[in-house]
Amino acid sequence: MSRTLSRAKSWRQPSVLPGFGLTFGVTLAWLTLIVLVPLASIFIRSAGMGWSEFVAVGFSDRALAAYRVSFGTAAAAGLVNAVSGLLVAWVLVRYAFPGKRVISALVDLPFALPTAVAGIALTALYAPTGWLGQFLEPLGLKVAFTPVGIVVALVFIGLPFVVRSVEPVLADLGRDVEEAAATLGATRLQTFRRVIVPAIAPALLTGFALAFARGVGEYGSVIFIAGNMPGKTEIAPLLIVTQLEQYAYAGATAIATVMMLASFLILLVINLIQAASRRRMGA
Amino acid sequence: MINRRLFLSAAAAMAMTVSACSGGAGGNGNGIVLTNVSYDPTRELYQAINPAFATYWKQKTGKDVTFRMSHGGSGKQGRAIIDGLEADVATLALAYDIDQIAARAKLLPADWQKALPDNSSPYTSTIVFLVRKGNPKGIKDWNDLVRPGVQVITPNPKTGGGARWNFLAAWAYGRKAGGSDAAAEDYVRKLFANVPVLDSGARGATTTFVERGIGDVLLTWENEALLAEKEMGKGKFQIVTPSLSILAEPAVAVVTENAKKHGTQDAADAYLRYLYTPEAQTAIAHAFYRPRDAKVAEQFRSQFPAIPMVTIDKDFGGWGAAQKRFFDDGGVFDRITAKK
Amino acid sequence: MSRPRSTTEGRLTQIVLIVLALAFLGVFLLLPLIVVFSEALKQGLGPFLDAVHTPDALAAIKLTLLIAAISVPLNMVFGVAASWAITKFHFPGKSLLITLIDLPFSVSPVVSGLIFVLLFGAQGWFGPWLAAHDLKIIFAVPGIVLATVFITFPFVARELIPLMMEQGKDDEEAAVSLGANGWQVFRHVTLPNIRWGLLYGVLLCNARAMGEFGAVSVVSGHIRGLTNTMPLHVEILYNEYDFVGAFAVASLLALLALVTLVAKTILEWRFDLHHTGAGH
Numbered sequence: 001m002s003r004t005l006s007r008a009k010s011w012r013q014p015s016v017l018p019g020f021g022l023t024f025g026v027t028l029a030w031l032t033l034i035v036l037v038p039l040a041s042i043f044i045r046s047a048g049m050g051w052s053e054f055v056a057v058g059f060s061d062r063a064l065a066a067y068r069v070s071f072g073t074a075a076a077a078g079l080v081n082a083v084s085g086l087l088v089a090w091v092l093v094r095y096a097f098p099g100k101r102v103i104s105a106l107v108d109l110p111f112a113l114p115t116a117v118a119g120i121a122l123t124a125l126y127a128p129t130g131w132l133g134q135f136l137e138p139l140g141l142k143v144a145f146t147p148v149g150i151v152v153a154l155v156f157i158g159l160p161f162v163v164r165s166v167e168p169v170l171a172d173l174g175r176d177v178e179e180a181a182a183t184l185g186a187t188r189l190q191t192f193r194r195v196i197v198p199a200i201a202p203a204l205l206t207g208f209a210l211a212f213a214r215g216v217g218e219y220g221s222v223i224f225i226a227g228n229m230p231g232k233t234e235i236a237p238l239l240i241v242t243q244l245e246q247y248a249y250a251g252a253t254a255i256a257t258v259m260m261l262a263s264f265l266i267l268l269v270i271n272l273i274q275a276a277s278r279r280r281m282g283a
Numbered sequence: 284m285i286n287r288r289l290f291l292s293a294a295a296a297m298a299m300t301v302s303a304c305s306g307g308a309g310g311n312g313n314g315i316v317l318t319n320v321s322y323d324p325t326r327e328l329y330q331a332i333n334p335a336f337a338t339y340w341k342q343k344t345g346k347d348v349t350f351r352m353s354h355g356g357s358g359k360q361g362r363a364i365i366d367g368l369e370a371d372v373a374t375l376a377l378a379y380d381i382d383q384i385a386a387r388a389k390l391l392p393a394d395w396q397k398a399l400p401d402n403s404s405p406y407t408s409t410i411v412f413l414v415r416k417g418n419p420k421g422i423k424d425w426n427d428l429v430r431p432g433v434q435v436i437t438p439n440p441k442t443g444g445g446a447r448w449n450f451l452a453a454w455a456y457g458r459k460a461g462g463s464d465a466a467a468e469d470y471v472r473k474l475f476a477n478v479p480v481l482d483s484g485a486r487g488a489t490t491t492f493v494e495r496g497i498g499d500v501l502l503t504w505e506n507e508a509l510l511a512e513k514e515m516g517k518g519k520f521q522i523v524t525p526s527l528s529i530l531a532e533p534a535v536a537v538v539t540e541n542a543k544k545h546g547t548q549d550a551a552d553a554y555l556r557y558l559y560t561p562e563a564q565t566a567i568a569h570a571f572y573r574p575r576d577a578k579v580a581e582q583f584r585s586q587f588p589a590i591p592m593v594t595i596d597k598d599f600g601g602w603g604a605a606q607k608r609f610f611d612d613g614g615v616f617d618r619i620t621a622k623k
Numbered sequence: 624m625s626r627p628r629s630t631t632e633g634r635l636t637q638i639v640l641i642v643l644a645l646a647f648l649g650v651f652l653l654l655p656l657i658v659v660f661s662e663a664l665k666q667g668l669g670p671f672l673d674a675v676h677t678p679d680a681l682a683a684i685k686l687t688l689l690i691a692a693i694s695v696p697l698n699m700v701f702g703v704a705a706s707w708a709i710t711k712f713h714f715p716g717k718s719l720l721i722t723l724i725d726l727p728f729s730v731s732p733v734v735s736g737l738i739f740v741l742l743f744g745a746q747g748w749f750g751p752w753l754a755a756h757d758l759k760i761i762f763a764v765p766g767i768v769l770a771t772v773f774i775t776f777p778f779v780a781r782e783l784i785p786l787m788m789e790q791g792k793d794d795e796e797a798a799v800s801l802g803a804n805g806w807q808v809f810r811h812v813t814l815p816n817i818r819w820g821l822l823y824g825v826l827l828c829n830a831r832a833m834g835e836f837g838a839v840s841v842v843s844g845h846i847r848g849l850t851n852t853m854p855l856h857v858e859i860l861y862n863e864y865d866f867v868g869a870f871a872v873a874s875l876l877a878l879l880a881l882v883t884l885v886a887k888t889i890l891e892w893r894f895d896l897h898h899t900g901a902g903h
Contacts (some may be wrong), residue, residue: 012714013713016800017795018709020712022805023708024704026706027705030697030701033774034769035776036865038741039726041747041748042734064756088648091640091645095637095641096641103648105881105888108880109880109881111657111830112884114834114853117857117877121655121656121658156655188632203785206785213725213729217734219731219837220732237733237734240734241733256734260734263729264722267722
């Protein structure tokens with residue numbers, strides 16, 4: 001890649017390929033129309049309420065507790081998914097076993113099942129009288145109506161993000177590098193740690209980020225299994241609904257703004273890390 | 284080549300499945316359509332009343348009327364009407380939600396509640412306890428709910444209309460038993476300390492109690508309790524009537540501006556007035572709501588025992604004041620559930 | 624399966640890992656699915672079919688398919704355009720652009736509905752203008768489409784960007800140097816390379832479009848037989864204590880998604896068979 005040859009003063013680096021104007025234009029137009037303008041309405045609405053009021057609603061004790069629950073459980077679920085999603089992707093890519101293709105299709109189920117249905121099904125499983133709950137309860141393990149229940153729901157919601165991010169990279173990972181490592185005397189575990197993990201780290205990070213981001217905002221499935229106790233299992237999206245119930249649109253948008261900025265920053269940082277690592281690897 | 288064809292045929296098959304199923308909803312030729320935007324537990328009620336009114340209207344005017352029903356949480360439905368859901372009539376859980384429609388969207392006059400008899404509330408209900416068969420925890424009245432070890436299921440008053448009635452009924456008892464607002468606040472604080480799950484709405488709470496088997500007592504509308512006792516979990520539950528409760532008055536109103544626009548004013552008005560007729564009142568009682576009609580009430584006396592009741596207007600100064608004091612941000616409910 | 628010993632794991636390790644992965648999927652994915660189907664079939668096949676056959680359910684199915692048929696192609700075109708612009712060219716702010724495309728994943732479904740109400744609702748920015756021209760967006764099909772497009776916005780692009788980045792642009796550049804125009808390059812070089820990724824992105828987008836609940840619930844108005852999509856109909860039935868009906872419609876949704884995904888897997892498999900040895 002010798003791009004330095006023609007570093008013109010142009011905004012983008014020149015390319016022989018056509019279609020930048022068209023595709024970039026379509027992208028920007030659609031993005032603006034569907035995402036940016038509608039989201040701007042949230043900011044503008046919340047800006048209308050004045051700073052002190054914004055802080056009073058967006059950073060009240062109750063809201064802070066809800067952010068902690070939302071971001072905490074989403075991070076926990078993201079971590080669970082990073083580990084188990086990697087495991088699932090690894091098994092699906094590397095090993096052969098009967099029924100693999102059907103199981104591969106199953107991984108996408110959480111995208112398809114309405115979130116409310118997922119929530120009801122999970123609650124039916126983990127409630128003290130549920131299929132699993134009745135065995136967990138005597139062990140002192142409470143899942144439904146505790147933060148653990150929220151994590152369970154978010155693991156369900158976020159799993160495909162991790163598996164589907166890691167899978168293609170794992171499949172594309174050249175076997176020659178591993179072979180080289182093995183010939184140099186590395187054990188399998190060493191190869192995994194030193195060769196495979198660095199190669200899939202960006203994809204794993206993306207998967208984690210998407211699962212996390214999706215978990216922070218999730219409402220439909222969580223509401224059934226959370227128990228919704230203020231300060232303990234009350235999630236931030238529920239507070240938005242609470243504000244709407246009071247016909248306080250501005251308050252609702254204040255909480256939405258805080259959540260959205262936080263998610264946006266987290267996603268941006270992760271995408272920047274990725275771009276940087278790609279540049280380093282590609283250089 | 285074979286693969287490209289395979290790919291294309293798959294894509295084409297998908298496109299066809301999808302396009303075969305387009306085509307809008309069937310419109311109604313002549314006659315009118317009434318959109319009734321209501322809250323969750325009235326489905327069975329309006330399923331019974333709508334066809335009866337359609338027959339009545341056909342006989343009276345010779346015109347056909349069909350219905351579009353929308354159900355959801357009362358507050359959410361109120362907001363939808365404000366935001367442009369073109370309801371001809373609103374039949375919601377709280378007069379407060381219709382007040383908001385009048386105040387924020389100016390779709391009906393502020394004094395809408397005077398348009399129809401009985402505060403524009405053709406059916407009422409009250410808050411009762413539903414306990415498991417045999418009443419294993421021996422729950423008889425409100426004071427039993429705050430005993431240690433009793434689990435109470437009630438939805439979140441900040442998100443559910445029905446839950447606000449529960450809260451106010453509890454408050455009324457606390458005030459009567461303790462003699463002061465401070466005592467009342469202490470009582471509801473203890474009560475909510477016994478709540479393990481705060482569902483977002485009345486139906487969610489019923490499901491938690493009935494299907495998930497959580498809690499010893501469910502605080503709920505009398506109509507929901509009767510439905511659960513008689514239909515959902517036959518023989519598994521029983522109703523306990525407390526010594527004091529609250530008169531829950533779900534409200535109905537013609538959303539006049541929308542009705543004017545649709546030319547449905549007469550039918551919408553007749554529809555709501557029809558709710559007060561003996562036939563409709565009987566259907567109301569069958570749907571476990573308390574009828575307003577004295578004769579019908581007499582027939583169903585065994586189903587609806589007399590309970591001393593407070594009312595929202597007399598004892599709490601109307602919904603506007605109650606909402607602000609108890610349920611808005613920083614109100615009593617926030618105070619009693621805040622972590623210390 | 625005949626690899627040098629040291630680039631794969633011992634059979635025992637393999638089995639342990641497979642069992643772990645399957646156990647995890649079993650508990651977290653399969654069990655909930657089994658709950659849905661067992662609740663739906665609790666009283667046998669009859670009530671299941673009855674529940675799916677009511678006019679309201681059929682209207683909800685039609686509406687859901689209509690919404691997907693409108694939103695998915697829109698996002699497909701967008702996804703391809705965005706991936707082309709992002710992966711074939713170098714320009715500053717690319718990370719920001721990708722993050723903005725990701726953004727709808729992170730916006731709470733409650734909010735994704737609300738934003739369109741704030742814009743197009745009767746009290747919203749464009750509300751009075753829309754009312755004056757008798758145009759309906761919120762509580763009608765356009766509003767549901769908008770919310771669905773927003774929710775499914777990133778899927779195709781997210782699927783294609785890593786793939787096209789991985790593939791680079793050498794093939795396309797070669798084609799251009801041979802005199803192909805932009806459309807020809809895309810049609811004959813890029814599309815064959817990305818078709819599986821594209822199909823897959825479209826399927827996921829479609830699955831999510833049909834299953835979306837939260838955002839659609841805000842903009843739908845819940846009018847039976849008119850603006851109720853399948854997920855909303857599930858909620859309605861559930862709130863009517865018609866659990867069999869609710870889970871029947873829900874399992875139908877799950878089936879729709881599973882069928883498309885299995886179909887895709889089979890297509891892919893046959894493709895693999897024809898191309899053994901010629902893989903990339």
